[in-house]
Structure formats: structure tokens, C-alpha cells
Amino acid sequence: MYRVFSLTLASLAISGALFACSSSPNANDPGGDNGPGPGDEADGGPGADGDAPVSGACSVTTKGSAGLVLQGRVLAASGPIDGEVLIDASGKIACVDASCASSAGYDEATVLTCTGSVISPGLINGHDHTDYASAPPIVHGKTRWNHRHGWRTGAGGEEEVNSPRRSEDAKVIAGAELRFVLGGATSVNGSGGVPGLLRNLANYQDQSQLEGLEGPTVFFDTFPLGDANGTLRESGCSYPQTRSPGSAFANGTTYSPHVSEGLNAAARNEFTCLKGSHVREKTAIIHGVGLDANDVDVIAKANAKVIWSPRTNVDLYGNTAPVTLMKTMGVTLALGTDWLASGSMNVLRELACADSLNEKYFDKAFDDKELFEMATKNAAIALGIESQVGTLAAGQLADIAVFSAGAGKDYRAVIGAGVEDVLLVLRGGKPLYGDASVIDGLAAADCAALDVCGEKKKVCVDTAGVTLADIQTTAASIYPLFSCKGETPKDEPSCVPYRDSYPNGTSATDRDGDGIPDADDNCPSIFNPTRALDGANQSDVDGDGIGDACDAEPLVAN
Numbered sequence: 121m122y123r124v125f126s127l128t129l130a131s132l133a134i135s136g137a138l139f140a141c142s143s144s145p146n147a148n149d150p151g152g153d154n155g156p157g158p159g160d161e162a163d164g165g166p167g168a169d170g171d172a173p174v175s176g177a178c179s180v181t182t183k184g185s186a187g188l189v190l191q192g193r194v195l196a197a198s199g200p201i202d203g204e205v206l207i208d209a210s211g212k213i214a215c216v217d218a219s220c221a222s223s224a225g226y227d228e229a230t231v232l233t234c235t236g237s238v239i240s241p242g243l244i245n246g247h248d249h250t251d252y253a254s255a256p257p258i259v260h261g262k263t264r265w266n267h268r269h270g271w272r273t274g275a276g277g278e279e280e281v282n283s284p285r286r287s288e289d290a291k292v293i294a295g296a297e298l299r300f301v302l303g304g305a306t307s308v309n310g311s312g313g314v315p316g317l318l319r320n321l322a323n324y325q326d327q328s329q330l331e332g333l334e335g336p337t338v339f340f341d342t343f344p345l346g347d348a349n350g351t352l353r354e355s356g357c358s359y360p361q362t363r364s365p366g367s368a369f370a371n372g373t374t375y376s377p378h379v380s381e382g383l384n385a386a387a388r389n390e391f392t393c394l395k396g397s398h399v400r401e402k403t404a405i406i407h408g409v410g411l412d413a414n415d416v417d418v419i420a421k422a423n424a425k426v427i428w429s430p431r432t433n434v435d436l437y438g439n440t441a442p443v444t445l446m447k448t449m450g451v452t453l454a455l456g457t458d459w460l461a462s463g464s465m466n467v468l469r470e471l472a473c474a475d476s477l478n479e480k481y482f483d484k485a486f487d488d489k490e491l492f493e494m495a496t497k498n499a500a501i502a503l504g505i506e507s508q509v510g511t512l513a514a515g516q517l518a519d520i521a522v523f524s525a526g527a528g529k530d531y532r533a534v535i536g537a538g539v540e541d542v543l544l545v546l547r548g549g550k551p552l553y554g555d556a557s558v559i560d561g562l563a564a565a566d567c568a569a570l571d572v573c574g575e576k577k578k579v580c581v582d583t584a585g586v587t588l589a590d591i592q593t594t595a596a597s598i599y600p601l602f603s604c605k606g607e608t609p610k611d612e613p614s615c616v617p618y619r620d621s622y623p624n625g626t627s628a629t630d631r632d633g634d635g636i637p638d639a640d641d642n643c644p645s646i647f648n649p650t651r652a653l654d655g656a657n658q659s660d661v662d663g664d665g666i667g668d669a670c671d672a673e674p675l676v677a678n
Contacts (some may be wrong), residue, residue, distance in 0.1 A: 152238065176237030176524030178543050178554075180561035184230040188518075188549065189220065192234035193525065195241070196493070205239055207518040211319040211332065216512050230562065234522055237543055238533045240492075241512055242306030242519035243467045244499035246408050246427040247376070247456025249342075250320075251312020253296035255284035256599045257611045258461050264619050266652050267382030271436060273350030278387070284461050292596040294583045295601065296460065298591055302539045302572070302579070302602050303322035303466030304521035306547045309338050309376060309404075309427070309456065309503050309540055316583035317552065319519075321503055323373055324449040332517060332548045338503050344368070344398065345390060354385040357393035361674035365397045369581050370412045372502035374402045376427065380415075381407040383437055384652035399424045404502040406456065408441045410653050413674035414660040415604040416430030418450050425452040425502035428494065431473040432458035435613035438622075439475070442659070444485045444646050445668045454499035460599060462613045467495050471535050473615035481617060481632055481647035483670075495534075518549040527643045535564070538605030540573040553579050573604035622649050634658075643670035 137358050150627055174238040178192075190205040196216050206215040206223050215223040249450055254670055258281050265271045270278025287293065291421040297317040300308060306319060312319030320329035320338035330337065345351070346361030353359060368375040379394060380387045387410030391399075399405070411419075419426065433440035457463040457470045464470040471491060478486050500510025509519045522544040527536025544554035552625050559567050559578040567580040568588045581588050595601050603609035616625065622635030629637050634649035640657050642648070648669035659668045664677040 123586060148456070149162065155299050164343055166284050169672060175526050176234060176522075176541070178232050178234040178237060178522060178558045179588045180230060181233045182229075182231035183230050183561075187214075187225045187229035189226065189229045189231045190234060190239050190520065190522065191231060192237050192239050192522070193637040194239045194528065195530065195534075197497075197513040200238075202434040205518075205520065207520075207546075207549045211518050213512065213518050215514055218584060220504055232544075232558065232561070234543065236525050238523050238525055238530060239512070240304070240521050240523060240534050241496040241510055241516075242452070242521045242545065242547065243300075243304045243495045243534075244510060244556055245300055245305050245308040245318075245457055245470075245495075246454035246499045247298070247309070247429055247458055248300075248308050248310040248463070249312060249459040250287050250296035250310050251288070251462040252284045253299075254287040254289075254292050254598065255461065257613050258283070259611055261639065262618065262623075265386040265676065267352065267380070267387050268378075268436070269347070269350040269352055269386075270382075275350035275352050276384075284392055284459075286312075289594070290583065290586050291590045292598070294586045295591045295595040297583075297599070298579065298581070299466050299601055300457075301545055301552050302542065303468040304523065304534070304537070304545055305467045306521070306545065306552075307499075307503075307505075307509065309340055309499075314583050314586070316586075317581065319509075319547065320506070322376075333505060333508055333520050335504070335508075336371045338374045338404070339368055339370075339374050341368065341375065341407070344379065345395060353387040355389060355391075355637060357389075359393065362393065363398070368398055370399070371401070371403060374404055374502075376404040376406055376486070376503070378406045379408060380405075380410040381433075382410050383439055384410065388412070388415070388653045391418075402504060404454070407433065408446075409437060409439065410651070411442060412496055412654070412659050413445060413449070413668040413671075414446055416451060417675060419446070420449040420451050425465075425498075427454045427456045427499075427502060427536070428474070428478055429456045429458040429470070431470060431613055431615050432463040434445075434473070434477070434615050434617055435462045438617055439649060439651065440617075440618035442648075442669060444670065445674060447485060447490075448672065449676065452498050453494055454502040455494040456499075465599070465609050465612070466539070467604065468534075468537055468539070469596055469609065469612070471495055475535050476615055477617075477647075480626060483632070483645040485646065488535060489552045492531040492534055518546050519545070520546045522554070538617070539602040540575045540604060549580075551580055552582075572602060598637070601633050602625060617647060617649075641667075643667035646670045 187210040187215040188207045203218040204220045206220040208214040269275035309321045317329040321338045323337035345359035346365045380391045401423040495553035500506040523537045525533040526539040545552045556576040557580045567578040626633035632647040638644040646669045668674045
């Protein structure tokens with residue numbers, strides 16, 4: 121099914137606003153991680169270049185009749201430039217360059233000048249269950265699991281938890297989407313959605329929720345093996361009902377299944393039973409935790425992608441996908457929050473988690489651009505929408521977020537940002553959130569004022585039948601809509617790797633915190649603990665004594 125929408129800057133109809141910062145900072149946890157085990161989560165700060173932070177601001181310097189020019193530091197597809205982004209009256213990007221003055225429509229456009237800021241593609245949330253944002257995060261102390269069916273159903277003798285229930289309440293779902301918009305997101309691949317706010321990319325949503333995107337939606341498949349009942353198989357493929365490839369890839373859609381969410385042989389067996397028929401170029405695997413180098417080789421050769429959800433993985437399993445191995449083998453990695461129950465409240469918090477793990481546990485395997493692209497370009501590639509959104513380039517829809525550069529230069533300004541640093545969010549050229557003065561200057565209608573961490577903002581809710589007051593009232597009994605920089609979001613799930621075998625974090629003799637002394641560790645600087653699926657040893661498929669996580673040639677014994 122295909123449906124085309126026309127978005128215009130002239131139709132800046134919007135309404136809404138927001139509420140409340142959350143819990144106060146934990147004096148023993150300045151980085152914002154309240155989980156067991158030591159370690160701080162990255163939460164902004166000057167960039168590695170040493171430049172002093174600069175507060176950003178945008179203002180309308182020329183009032184035009186049609187279109188919009190954004191001036192400032194542009195995170196363009198070709199790299200950061202000091203320049204301009206011209207958005208035409210249809211909501212598409214017409215020019216990205218040092219100057220767009222020679223482009224048609226420039227003279228008629230309103231000019232928004234942003235200083236001390238970066239102009240970024242809107243963030244893309246590669247994976248979330250917004251229809252399960254009906255309860256606060258699950259607080260489970262030091263308990264960790266080996267497979268998702270353990271905490272879901274008690275399978276494998278593990279401890280079942282009280283999981284949130286699916287909601288069809290538009291106010292609950294709109295609240296979940298608004299949390300993401302406040303963090304600079306414009307799209308989500310997930311199991312729930314309502315028209316307006318985020319673009320909802322999954323295929324069992326109403327096509328109207330694509331909000332102007334063209335083409336087939338994503339097939340978001342939570343149980344590709346039909347195993348919602350908690351079926352575990354360490355070998356063999358006698359699952360209740362495996363999704364047929366014809367259904368999974370119907371009409372050329374991108375297929376996005378949950379696979380191998382766990383650390384044991386049963387988690388890996390899921391991939392084994394799907395890899396021959398379901399791992400293709402148009403596959404975007406969600407989680408992919410219980411995999412080794414042979415499995416990642418299959419993904420890489422198929423040009424399939426992986427959507428990484430580090431916070432929820434670390435919180436539930438004490439470990440996450442082998443992302444350094446995936447990078448080495450050339451797999452495209454996107455980022456997703458999973459759900460409110462054990463993931464991040466917005467994409468900025470998920471970026472903070474990924475950044476913290478990268479800094480402290482992965483030996484800085486990813487640079488700032490690579491982290492940033494997980495939430496922009498790579499997410500668009502993984503979900504098959506890279507020709508329309510995900511980068512700032514002519515012809516793309518104007519899904520744009522402007523961030524204050526107070527957290528650092530260029531990509532670091534986004535990675536370290538908080539909701540108060542988001543100066544403007546545009547979806548197809550249409551304002552959804554930003555500084556009150558900016559929203560007013562763009563003459564956006566029906567937007568409601570709110571204080572966000574001491575900053576005057578406006579939120580524009582364009583979901584029919586739902587007002588900001590509705591969202592605030594509903595969210596008040598569930599979870600705050602945002603939290604401020606320097607504060608730990610209320611009961612935020614942990615991003616510090618922890619299991620009984622590695623309870624103490626990093627140290628002088630265990631640099632990567634995987635519970636194995638450096639002298640005995642086959643990857644002493646990159647976190648790669650033993651997992652149930654690997655037996656008693658760290659994963660080393662080629663048997664050369666160098667662990668998969670840090671092996672430059674993980675399938676070649678050197």
C-alpha cells in the first residue's frame with residue numbers, strides 16, 4: 121500500500137505542551153545511572169576538541185512569505201559545514217550548502233539564524249513499543265536474565281516480572297511519542313502509534329501515520345517464531361509458528377524481527393532457525409544479543425542491519441549485542457530505545473547510554489560521527505527510508521532538529537544534548553517543538569507554552585482528539601515526559617553492565633569490567649564476558665586466542 125502526503129510550511133497547525141523534570145540527581149552517580157555496579161553515564165560536556173561550551177539560540181532574522189532557511193552549523197550529509205538549509209514550501213529540503221542564495225525560493229523564505237547551535241537531521245528511533253508505555257520502568261534490583269522469555273513468562277526457571285500491558289489509549293501512546301519528540305526525534309519503528317507527532321513506520325499501523333513518507337511500511341515483528349508463549353529451544357526449529365518469508369517481506373517491505381534477545385543457547389538458536397530464509401538485505405534485526413562471529417558473518421554477507429538497544433539489554437541481561445564485532449565485520453548499526461519498561465525515555469538518553477558504554481567498556485571503538493549516525497543515517501538505512509529522511513541533503517523531507525552546542529562541537533552537541541538543548545524540531549518542515557520565541561517567529565499555530573528545565577518552550581501536538589492537557593494528565597500517573605540534564609530520570613534502567621560474574625565494573629586489573637582479569641582476558645580493553653551460549657570461555661570462533669569482540673579478523677586464525 122502506498123500513500124502520498126503533502127506537507128507545507130504554510131500549514132503550521134499544531135498544538136500542545138509538556139511537563140515536569142524528574143528525580144533529583146544522585147550524588148553518588150553524577151552521570152545519571154542508578155543501576156547496580158560502578159560507572160557513570162555520559163550526560164553532556166565539552167567536546168574532545170576542548171572548545172568551551174556555547175549556549176545556542178535561534179531567531180527569525182527575515183520574515184518571508186514561503187519556505188524557510190536555517191542558518192548555522194549544519195551536520196550535512198557530506199560533513200559539518202557553516203552554511204544554510206533551504207526548505208521549500210512543500211516541506212522538502214531544496215538546498216544544503218555554504219550559501220543557498222542562488223536557489224529558487226530563497227528570496228521568499230523566512231530566515232532562521234541559529235548561533236552556538238547545530239542543525240541536525242531529526243533523530244530516528246529504530247525500535248520502540250510505544251503502546252506499552254502504560255507503566256513506569258520495571259525496578260528489579262540486581263536480578264538479570266538469560267533470555268527474554270525468562271522475565272516475560274518465567275521460562276527456563278527464571279523469575280517472571282510484572283510487565284506493562286499494551287494500551288490502545290491514544291493519550292498514552294501520544295505521551296510516549298511526545299517524549300521522543302522532545303528529545304529531537306521525528307520517526308519511530310514500533311509496535312504502536314497514533315497519527316501526528318512521530319512518523320510511525322511499522323506496517324500494521326495506519327498508513328496515515330507515515331506523515332508524508334512514501335512507500336511500504338516496516339514489518340515490525342515481536343515474535344517471528346510465534347513463541348509469545350515462552351517456548352525455548354536450544355536446538356531444532358519446532359517453534360509454534362515461524363513467520364513465512366512471503367509474509368515477512370510482502371510488497372518489498374523491510375522486515376524488522378526481534379531475534380536472539382538473550383545470552384543462552386536458546387537465544388542463539390532463534391537466529392539459527394531464521395538465518396537461511398529471513399536474513400536478507402531488507403532485514404533489520406532487533407536486539408541480536410546472543411550471536412557470535414559466525415552469525416554476524418551471515419548478517420554482514422546478507423547486508424542485513426541490526427538495531428541496537430543497549431540500555432534495555434544491559435538492564436535485563438547485563439550485556440548487549442556484540443557491536444564492536446558487528447562494526448569490524450561491516451554491519452550497519454542503528455539505535456532504538458525498546459520500551460519505557462527497561463529502555464530509555466528518549467533517543468538522547470539512549471545515545472547517552474551508548475556513549476557511556478563506548479567510552480568505558482568498548483575502548484572508544486565508535487567515534488562521535490558513528491554514534492550520531494546510529495540515530496540518523498543508519499536508522500534510515502536500516503528501515504529502508506534513507507532516500508527520504510535521515511540526512512540533510514537536497515530532496516529529503518525536512519525532518520530536522522536544531523540543538524544547542526553547549527554539550528560540545530558538531531556531533532557531540534547532539535550526543536550530549538538534553539531536552540532543554542533542543543531548540544527546534546521540524547517534521548516535513550512542520551514545527552513540533554522548540555524555543556517559544558522560535559515557534560512564535562515561525563507563526564506556528566495552536567502551540568502551547570511550557571517550561572522545560574527553566575527554558576521557555578512550545579509543544580505542538582497534531583494528534584486529532586488529543587490535547588497537551590490530555591497527555592499531561594495521563595502521563596502524570598505513568599512517567600514524566602522529560603528529565604533535565606544532570607538529573608537521573610526517575611527509576612531509569614541501568615546502563616552499567618552487571619551480572620554476578622562481573623559485579624564490580626572496571627578496575628586497574630580489569631579495564632573492561634567483564635569479570636576477567638586483564639592477564640587472562642582475550643580482549644582486555646573491550647567488554648566480552650563469558651555468556652551461557654559460549655560455555656566457560658569467551659567467544660573466540662576462530663580459536664586464535666583473540667576474542668571476537670576485538671579481533672580484526674574474527675574468522676581467520678592469526
